[in-house]
Structure formats: C-alpha cells, structure tokens
Amino acid sequence: MSKPTDLVQGTLDLLLLKILALEPLNGFGLSQRLKQVSGDVLHVSDGSLYPALHKLEQEGWITAEWKPSENNRRAKFYSLTRLGRKQLESEADNWGRLSSAITRIVRLKEA
Amino acid sequence: MRPKHWLYTVPLRLRSLFRGCRVDLELDEELQYHLEQKTHEYIRKGLGPEEARYAALREFGGVTQAKEKCRDTRRVSWIQDLIQDVRYGARMLRKAPGFTAVAVLTLALGIGANTAIFSLVSGVLLRPLPYRDPARLVTIWEKDDLGHPGNTTFATYTDWKAMSKSFEELALYSSWQPTLTGSSDPEQLSGLRVTNNYFRTLGIRPALGRDFRSEEDTPSSNKVVILGHGLWERRFNSDPNIVGKTISLNTVSYVVAGVLPANFQSLMSMDPRGSAVEIWRVLGYDASQPWACRTCHHLVAIGRLRPGVALAQANAEMGTISAALWKAYPKDYSASGVVLTPLREQLLGPVSTTLYVLLAAVTLVLLVACANLANLLLARATRRDREIAVRTALGAAPGRIVRQLLTENCLLALLGATVGLMPAYWTPKLLAALGTGDLPRLAEVRVDGRVLLFTLVLALLTGVVSGMAPAFRLSNPNLHDSLKEGARGSSGWAGSRMRSLLVVSEVTLSLTLLIGASLLLRTLTQVLNVAPGFDVSHVLTMRTSVLGQKYADNNNLRQFYVQAVERVRALPGVEAAGVVSEIPLGGNMDQYGFHAEGKLNANPELDPSAVRYCVSPGYRSTMGIPLLRGRDLAESDTAEQPQVVLINEAAARQVWPGEDPLGKRVKIGGVDQPWWTVVGVVGDVHQNGLDLAPTMQFYVPHAQWPFPDSDMIFAIRTAGPPEAMAGAGRQTIRSLDPNQPISRVMPLEDYVGLSVQGRRFSLVLLGAFAAIAFLLSVVGIYGVTAYTVTQRTREIGIRMALGAQRRDMVMLVLRQGLLAVLGGVALGIAISAVLTRFLASMLFEVKPLDPATFMLVPVLLVGVAVLACWLPARRAMLVDPVVALHHE
Numbered sequence: 001m002s003k004p005t006d007l008v009q010g011t012l013d014l015l016l017l018k019i020l021a022l023e024p025l026n027g028f029g030l031s032q033r034l035k036q037v038s039g040d041v042l043h044v045s046d047g048s049l050y051p052a053l054h055k056l057e058q059e060g061w062i063t064a065e066w067k068p069s070e071n072n073r074r075a076k077f078y079s080l081t082r083l084g085r086k087q088l089e090s091e092a093d094n095w096g097r098l099s100s101a102i103t104r105i106v107r108l109k110e111a
Numbered sequence: 112m113r114p115k116h117w118l119y120t121v122p123l124r125l126r127s128l129f130r131g132c133r134v135d136l137e138l139d140e141e142l143q144y145h146l147e148q149k150t151h152e153y154i155r156k157g158l159g160p161e162e163a164r165y166a167a168l169r170e171f172g173g174v175t176q177a178k179e180k181c182r183d184t185r186r187v188s189w190i191q192d193l194i195q196d197v198r199y200g201a202r203m204l205r206k207a208p209g210f211t212a213v214a215v216l217t218l219a220l221g222i223g224a225n226t227a228i229f230s231l232v233s234g235v236l237l238r239p240l241p242y243r244d245p246a247r248l249v250t251i252w253e254k255d256d257l258g259h260p261g262n263t264t265f266a267t268y269t270d271w272k273a274m275s276k277s278f279e280e281l282a283l284y285s286s287w288q289p290t291l292t293g294s295s296d297p298e299q300l301s302g303l304r305v306t307n308n309y310f311r312t313l314g315i316r317p318a319l320g321r322d323f324r325s326e327e328d329t330p331s332s333n334k335v336v337i338l339g340h341g342l343w344e345r346r347f348n349s350d351p352n353i354v355g356k357t358i359s360l361n362t363v364s365y366v367v368a369g370v371l372p373a374n375f376q377s378l379m380s381m382d383p384r385g386s387a388v389e390i391w392r393v394l395g396y397d398a399s400q401p402w403a404c405r406t407c408h409h410l411v412a413i414g415r416l417r418p419g420v421a422l423a424q425a426n427a428e429m430g431t432i433s434a435a436l437w438k439a440y441p442k443d444y445s446a447s448g449v450v451l452t453p454l455r456e457q458l459l460g461p462v463s464t465t466l467y468v469l470l471a472a473v474t475l476v477l478l479v480a481c482a483n484l485a486n487l488l489l490a491r492a493t494r495r496d497r498e499i500a501v502r503t504a505l506g507a508a509p510g511r512i513v514r515q516l517l518t519e520n521c522l523l524a525l526l527g528a529t530v531g532l533m534p535a536y537w538t539p540k541l542l543a544a545l546g547t548g549d550l551p552r553l554a555e556v557r558v559d560g561r562v563l564l565f566t567l568v569l570a571l572l573t574g575v576v577s578g579m580a581p582a583f584r585l586s587n588p589n590l591h592d593s594l595k596e597g598a599r600g601s602s603g604w605a606g607s608r609m610r611s612l613l614v615v616s617e618v619t620l621s622l623t624l625l626i627g628a629s630l631l632l633r634t635l636t637q638v639l640n641v642a643p644g645f646d647v648s649h650v651l652t653m654r655t656s657v658l659g660q661k662y663a664d665n666n667n668l669r670q671f672y673v674q675a676v677e678r679v680r681a682l683p684g685v686e687a688a689g690v691v692s693e694i695p696l697g698g699n700m701d702q703y704g705f706h707a708e709g710k711l712n713a714n715p716e717l718d719p720s721a722v723r724y725c726v727s728p729g730y731r732s733t734m735g736i737p738l739l740r741g742r743d744l745a746e747s748d749t750a751e752q753p754q755v756v757l758i759n760e761a762a763a764r765q766v767w768p769g770e771d772p773l774g775k776r777v778k779i780g781g782v783d784q785p786w787w788t789v790v791g792v793v794g795d796v797h798q799n800g801l802d803l804a805p806t807m808q809f810y811v812p813h814a815q816w817p818f819p820d821s822d823m824i825f826a827i828r829t830a831g832p833p834e835a836m837a838g839a840g841r842q843t844i845r846s847l848d849p850n851q852p853i854s855r856v857m858p859l860e861d862y863v864g865l866s867v868q869g870r871r872f873s874l875v876l877l878g879a880f881a882a883i884a885f886l887l888s889v890v891g892i893y894g895v896t897a898y899t900v901t902q903r904t905r906e907i908g909i910r911m912a913l914g915a916q917r918r919d920m921v922m923l924v925l926r927q928g929l930l931a932v933l934g935g936v937a938l939g940i941a942i943s944a945v946l947t948r949f950l951a952s953m954l955f956e957v958k959p960l961d962p963a964t965f966m967l968v969p970v971l972l973v974g975v976a977v978l979a980c981w982l983p984a985r986r987a988m989l990v991d992p993v994v995a996l997h998h999e
Contacts (some may be wrong), residue, residue, distance in 0.1 A: 019373050024741050025143050026141075026144070027141060027142075027144070028144065028145045028148040028149070030146075038525070045170075045171070046145060046170060046171040046172070047171055047172035047173050047174075047176065047177045048177075048180075050141070050142065050145075050180075050181055051177060051180035051181050051183075051184060053179040054138075054180075054184040054185075055184040057121070057123070057184075057394075058120060058123055058124075058184045058185055060120045060123070067152045069144075073144060073146050073147075074144075075141075076137070076140075076144075105486075111312075
C-alpha cells in the first residue's frame with residue numbers, strides 16, 4: 001500500500017493504539033503524528049488509515065468524540081478505551097516477541 | 112472479556128443499524144475535515160488552492176472506496192442489504208400482482224398441505240406419550256399356539272409378578288361397561304377394571320383426589336372408581352367436591368377416589384365404533400371364581416421396565432418364566448411363550464404407516480408446487496433479463512443478485528406459508544368431520560410452535576429451492592445481448608431444457624401420487640365389494656343394557672328381551688326384529704373355545720375357538736344371514752328344551768370336513784360344560800372387518816345360554832329408511848322399562864362405514880394431494896407450452912413464410928411438450944414401482960404393482976397432458992407470418 005516499508009500485517013493496529021495511548025487525536029492529527037514519530041519510514045496512506053481507525057472503534061478498543069480542533073473546527077477525536085489499553089499491551093508483547101525472534105535469526109553468524 | 116466487549120460494540124452496531132444515515136454523515140464530515148486540513152497544508156507549502164485540493168485527494172486515494180471500507184467495518188451491512196432486498200422484492204411483487212397471486216396460491220397449497228399433515232404427525236407421533244418415562248412402558252402378551260399375541264390371566268399375572276425382576280411395576284386391565292344411573296338418563300359408559308397400581312405403572316397421578324389403594328384391590332372393597340376428565344365435566348358439572356362422593360353404577364354405589372388430568376391418554380384403541388374410556392374401577396379380582404382359571408384369558412398386562420433394563424433383556428427373562436410355567440402346567444399354556452410390545456408401538460404403530468405415507472405424499476405435492484413456481488420464475492426471468500443486465504453493468508456482483516432473487520422468492524414463500532397456515536389451523540376440525548378411523552390423540556393435533564417452526568423452515572427452503580435454477584440463470588446473463596435494444600429476450604437452449612426438466616419432474620411426481628391414490632381407491636372398492644354375509648340395508652340397530660335387582664333373575668332378563676322384540680316387531684313399518692350380543696362389524700366380539708365331540712385335543716387349549724352370538728330366534732332372518740342346512744333357532748328352543756346351536760360354514764368346514772355337522776355335539780367355553788347340538792348351518796358373516804376373512808362362528812339362543820347377556824343389540828328390519836324408526840324403537844324399550852340405557856341408535860350401514868373409516872381417511876387425503884399435484888402439473892404443462900409458443904412465434908412465422916404447414920407447426924410445439932410428459936411418465940412408473948411397496952400394508956386384494964392401475968393412470972395422465980399441451984399449441988396454428996415477423 002505504500003512504497004517505503006510495507007507494514008507487517010496487523011502492526012498498523014498496534015501503531016495506532018500506541019499513538020492514541022499518548023494522547024487523543026483526530027484522524028488528520030494522527031496521520032501527521034505517524035509520519036512525525038516514524039521519521040517518514042512508515043508511510044500509511046490516508047485511504048487505509050480511516051478504515052483501520054473505524055475497525056478499532058468497532059472492536060471497542062478506541063472510542064470517538066466530536067470536539068473542536070485547534071482551529072476551532074469540529075473534528076472526531078479518538079481515544080483509547082480500557083479494553084484498547086489491554087489490547088495494546090498484548091499486541092506490544094506480541095510485537096516484542098516477534099521482533100526479538102526475528103532479530104535473533106537475522107544476527108545468526110554465517111558459518 | 113467477551114461480555115465486556117459487547118458493552119462497547121453492541122451500542123455501536125445498533126447505532127450503525129438504526130442511525131445509519133447519521134453515521135454516514137459523520138463519516139463524510141470526518142473525511143472532509145481531513146481533506147481540508149491536508150489542502151491547507153499544501154497551500155502553506157505554496158500550492159494554489161485548486162492544485163492543493165487535487166494533491167490532497169491524490170494523497171488520500173479513493174475517498175469512496177475508503178468510505179465503503181469504513182462501512183464494512185460496522186459488520187451490519189448484511190442486515191442492511193437484507194432490508195434493502197426485502198423492500199426491493201416487495202416492490203417487484205407488488206408490480207406483478209398476477210404473478211404474485213398465482214405463485215402465492217401455488218405455494219399456499221403446497222406449504223399448507225405440509226403444515227396440516229405435519230401438525231397431524233407432530234401431534235400423534237412426535238409428541239411424547241403423556242406418561243412418565245413412556246419409553247419404559249410395555250404390554251405383555253401371552254402368545255397362543257399359533258403365536259398370535261393375546262390376553263393373559265390373573266393366575267399367570269400373579270406368577271409373573273412373583274418371578275420376574277425386569278419390571279418396576281406390573282399391572283392388569285380389562286374392559287368394563289357400567290351403566291351410570293342417577294339424575295339424568297341412564298348412560299352406558301366405557302370403562303376399565305384395573306389393578307390398584309395401574310396408574311402408578313403409567314406414571315399418572317389424578318388431577319383431583321387420590322389414586323387407588325392396595326387395600327381396595329380385593330373382591331369385597333373394590334367399589335371405588337376414578338373418573339376421566341371428560342366424564343367429570345359432562346356428567347358431574349366439574350364438581351370440585353366430587354372426591355369421596357358416591358355414584359351409582361349398575362345400581363351399585365361406588366366411591367369416587369379421584370379425577371384424571373385432562374390430557375390422559377387411554378390405552379384402549381380409538382376404534383370409532385367404540386366410545387372413549389372414561390371411568391376406571393379397581394379390579395379386586397376374585398380368584399375363587401371359576402373364571403379365574405389359568406386359561407381364562409380376559410386380562411391385559413402392562414409393565415414398567417426397571418431403569419436400564421432393555422426390552423430384549425425383559426423379553427428373554429419372560430421367555431424363561433413362561434417356559435417354566437408351561438412345564439408346571441402343560442395343559443394350561445402353549446409352548447409359544449410371551450411377547451413384550453413397547454406401549455408406543457402398540458398405540459401408534461398401526462397408524463404410523465398411514466401418517467408417514469401422507470407425509471411423503473405432501474412432500475411430493477410441495478415439490479410439484481416448487482417445480483411450478485420455478486417454471487413461473489423462469490418465464491418471468493426472461494422478462495427480467497434486461498433489469499438484471501443493467502444492475503450487473505452498474506457493478507452488482509453475481510452473488511449479490513442471486514441473493515436478491517432468493518430473498519424475493521423467500522418473501523413469496525413466506526406469503527404462501529401465511530396463506531397456507533389458515534386452512535392448516537382448521538385441520539383437526541376438518542379431520543374430525545371427515546372421520547379418522549382409529550387415529551389416536553386427535554386432540555393433540557394443533558398448530559403449535561413446533562408446527563410454525565416447521566412451516567417457517569419449509570417456506571424458506573421452498574423459496575430457495577424453487578428460486579435456485581432461475582436465479583443462477585439470471586445471474587450469468589449474456590450482458591451484451593440483453594442490453595441490446597429490442598433484444599428478443601430469448602432464454603436460449605439452456606432455458607428451454609430447464610423448463611422441460613421441470614415438466615418431467617412434475618409429471619413424475621404427480622403420477623407417483625396418482626398411482627398411490629388409485630391403489631387406495633381400488634382397495635376401498637375391493638373392501639366395499641366384499642359381501643358382508645348379511646343384508647346391510649334397511650336395518651336399524653340399537654343397543655340396550657338391562658340391569659338392576661329385578662334382572663339379576665335370568666328369567667326376568669330373558670323375558671325382558673322376548674317382550675321387547677315382540678313389541679318392536681309389532682311396530683308399523685317394522686318387517687322383522689331380533690337381538691344379538693355382538694353386531695357384525697361393530698368392532699367387538701366374544702370368542703369361546705369350541706370343543707367338538709370326538710375331536711378333542713389332549714390339551715383343550717389347542718381346540719379351535721369360535722365367535723359366539725347370543726341371539727333371539729328371529730335374529731338370523733332379520734339380518735338376512737342365509738340358512739344353508741338344517742333348521743333355524745325357534746321360539747320353542749326354551750331353557751327347558753335341549754340346548755341347540757347354529758354354526759357357520761367355516762366352522763362346519765374346519766371341524767367336520769366331509770361330514771354332516773347336523774346332529775353333532777359340541778361343548779362351548781370349556782370341556783366341563785354341557786353339550787350343545789348342532790341343528791343348522793348358516794352363512795359366514797364378516798365380524799371384524801370386510802377385509803378380514805370370517806372365522807368360525809356359532810349362534811346360541813338367549814333363552815338357553817346359561818348366563819344370558821344383559822347387554823344386547825337390536826336389529827330391526829324396516830320397510831322405509833331405518834333412521835325413521837329410531838324414535839319409535841326407543842319409545843318401545845322405554846315403555847317396557849324407563850330405567851334402561853339405550854345407545855348407539857344407528858343404521859347397520861353406518862357400522863360398515865365406520866369399519867372402513869380409517870381406509871377412507873387415508874384415501875381421501877392421499878386422493879386430495881394427488882389431485883392438487885395433478886392440477887398443478889397440468890397448469891405447469893399448459894404454462895410451459897404456452898410460453899414456448901410465444902417464444903417461438905418469430906421462428907414459426909419464418910417457417911410458415913417459407914411454406915411450412917400450420918399442422919406441422921402445432922406438431923413442432925406438441926412434440927417438445929409431449930417428450931417431456933412421456934419422460935415424466937416413464938420415470939413416474941419406475942419410481943412408483945419402487946415406492947408402492949410401502950403401501951402394501953394398506954392394500955387389500957390389490958397388488959402394489961397392480962397392472963390395471965399402472966396402465967390406466969399413466970394413460971389418463973398423458974391424455975390430460977396432451978390436452979394441456981394442445982390448447983396452447985393450437986395458437987401456433989393461428990400465427991400470421993406477417994404479424995409474427997413484425998413481432999417485437
């Protein structure tokens with residue numbers, strides 16, 4: 001879906017949950033933040049961002065609220081639910097296990 | 112985890128479902144906000160407003176797609192689609208009222224018939240018997256030397272009880288016909304005498320009062336009864352204080368111990384010629400009486416198996432016990448032992464074949480209805496080709512279109528089911544009016560939750576099945592052809608082949624049903640053609656039973672009947688009259704051992720038995736039973752004169768083959784009885800059914816029988832219609848003694864009718880189903896042919912323009928239809944040949960492969976089918992080539 005690095009399946013959820021755990025954001029703000037923190041390495045198209053957000057909402061991990069944004073326009077702000085926090089923990093654990101396993105394999109000395 | 116999860120998601124789903132509009136607007140606003148912010152960002156970076164907006168859109172990529180994906184995350188789209196489909200379907204059906212009406216009516220017939228028969232099967236067969244743990248209940252029969260199951264005796268029962276370990280309870284019953292006297296007219300009741308543990312064995316507790324007690328089960332204290340719910344309501348105004356009160360039965364006082372629950376199911380057969388059992392008396396068997404012998408078989412044993420004891424196990428144990436009894440009393444038992452029948456099988460076994468046959472029949476009817484509907488849909492499909500093609504071109508996936516079409520069909524089927532439910536609701540009343548023979552538990556038949564569920568599932572299934580073929584054809588249309596302006600909407604070769612297949616299946620199914628119904632019709636005709644052995648017409652029958660202290664004296668009892676017959680005979684319009692203990696085809700009989708002089712077996716149990724008729728002298732001539740040899744019974748055969756007996760041909764042939772039976776002597780009902788001399792031979796009479804061969808029978812004078820029957824049936828031969836004599840007949844008996852009950856005043860012909868009621872019931876239903884299926888098929892064949900003619904108008908026009916004859920055109924259309932019909936007939940004959948064997952037990956004097964039926968019915972069907980083809984095919988003849996070529 002994007003040139004620089006194809007996201008590992010399922011990691012988009014983890015990223016969104018983590019960013020929202022830091023502070024509630026609207027969709028636009030979230031896409032800016034994503035670029036900002038990943039240093040443009042991870043590129044998520046806006047077209048796939050929103051379905052992902054809506055999926056998280058329907059799962060009950062994040063909840064949405066209409067609030068005025070910084071420029072005083074009405075915007076939909078997402079924040080983590082208690083359920084979402086648990087989900088974030090378990091996905092972060094999974095990610096940790098997965099990445100360290102992969103790292104171990106990659107660093108194997110060639111004979 | 113899960114429930115908490117729902118806490119978040121359920122409100123969201125509900126909101127998506129019911130506030131869908133609002134949610135969609137919010138989605139628009141959210142994405143709009145994003146795009147605006149993005150545009151601002153690009154403007155800040157130095158792009159022009161227009162350029163910035165395009166850049167933002169480009170970066171977003173497919174806004175509509177994203178929206179659709181967001182909607183999909185809500186997981187309620189299928190419900191929204193369904194609602195949309197239902198709405199759309201309803202609109203389509205409203206737009207074609209003619210099609211809708213025909214389709215709904217077809218389905219209503221198919222589904223309604225199924226609902227009705229299923230409610231019957233559900234009520235009679237599927238509902239558990241109203242006893243505790245009914246699967247553990249069995250009837251125990253003592254087999255006679257021919258292996259036929261029969262009644263048992265009290266002594267045997269006592270031994271079984273002492274020796275067997277398989278049963279939790281063993282109980283006995285025997286029939287009892289007391290006369291209820293008291294406030295209103297005396298009434299003859301149908302009842303049972305039962306051991307005190309009878310209701311405990313069945314697992315039934317009285318709804319009111321108490322069960323019988325063991326100390327009541329003795330000859331001296333057995334004047335205790337339990338009432339049936341119906342009797343309690345009818346004769347005692349549902350008196351809540353009835354328990355403990357006394358009622359008068361046969362002029363003796365009985366204490367009412369209790370009243371049974373309303374849903375109690377009697378064990379006795381539901382023969383329409385008898386009345387329902389309504390009263391139970393504790394048996395209190397007197398083992399000192401002569402009829403308590405080990406060969407006096409007049410009791411029926413039922414048992415409740417201990418938990419965990421299998422039927423085979425109990426059968427084996429009882430086999431061992433009866434072998435031991437046979438060894439101990441070789442003269443009293445036969446070697447064939449006993450047999451246990453599950454109560455369910457005994458009660459419902461005889462009717463289950465009929466019910467399952469009917470269920471199979473209605474299924475076939477439904478299949479024909481499905482085929483017809485599929486035909487209608489196919490014809491309609493050609494008209495909808497364009498509509499579907501447009502929708503496909505606009506991006507509808509084939510699966511989505513199939514779903515829409517099937518939804519439309521299910522809607523149709525549900526409408527049909529609703530219409531069909533209405534007649535099904537009246538099924539029990541309808542059946543009761545028709546007469547159901549010995550079908551038990553008719554009161555349990557109703558449209559309940561189970562039946563409704565069945566109907567719902569059936570309707571949806573019908574909708575899907577009948578819509579399958581047209582839907583798949585439609586979902587793969589040839590887009591290009593269909594969209595072309597002025598396309599002929601031809602359904603092509605595949606469509607016409609499918610229609611032919613439907614005709615084939617319709618003909619197959621209805622032929623199968625018609626053959627089945629014809630076999631039953633032939634059977635009933637055969638049964639009714641059997642000469643009963645007596646003259647049925649112009650005879651009124653009337654049952655009386657005299658009781659009271661006065662008639663305890665045999666002379667008074669005999670005198671009563673002599674006088675009654677005399678007075679009835681003297682009535683104007685009466686040609687002859689007599690009385691008999693059991694009327695032929697009345698559903699009952701008395702069987703006695705028949706011990707002929709010089710032909711006795713060492714074990715008298717092995718002597719033949721014969722049906723006894725205790726009669727007045729005029730009975731034989733009144734009934735028109737032919738006297739073949741010797742003389743009739745006469746007034747002069749009084750108690751003081753030598754005992755004389757008439758025997759029937761079967762008895763003469765079986766006991767005295769090649770000999771003259773006249774003057775021979777016979778003992779009746781035991782070798783210790785006095786001799787009776789045969790004075791005449793009369794014709795055989797069908798006692799138990801026209802379809803059952805007459806067995807040995809004998810007639811003894813009421814004046815000479817040592818225990819003259821108090822319960823007798825008048826046979827009155829009338830000059831005019833027998834019903835007209837009913838009032839006068841009643842009046843005459845009343846004039847002799849107003850306290851005696853008179854019941855079952857009806858023409859003798861009605862007994863014949865009642866004896867074949869069960870057969871007529873299955874015939875009428877199967878016949879009706881066959882007729883419905885046939886009618887639907889004829890409509891189907893007509894429709895398909897008519898459609899073909901319309902489809903081929905152009906082709907016919909061209910052919911005729913090129914010089915083809917009109918007659919050839921008709922043949923062209925006819926050939927296609929007839930090939931399908933003949934294919935169906937061949938298939939139908941083959942299937943019937945396999946299926947009719949399941950009818951075998953319902954047939955009489957007709958083979959399941961009856962050649963006449965298998966020839967005539969197909970010929971008849973083909974004849975009607977040809978007509979159904981020919982009528983529309985004729986239109987091909989009327990085609991005007993000029994008009995046809997301008998057609999469309």
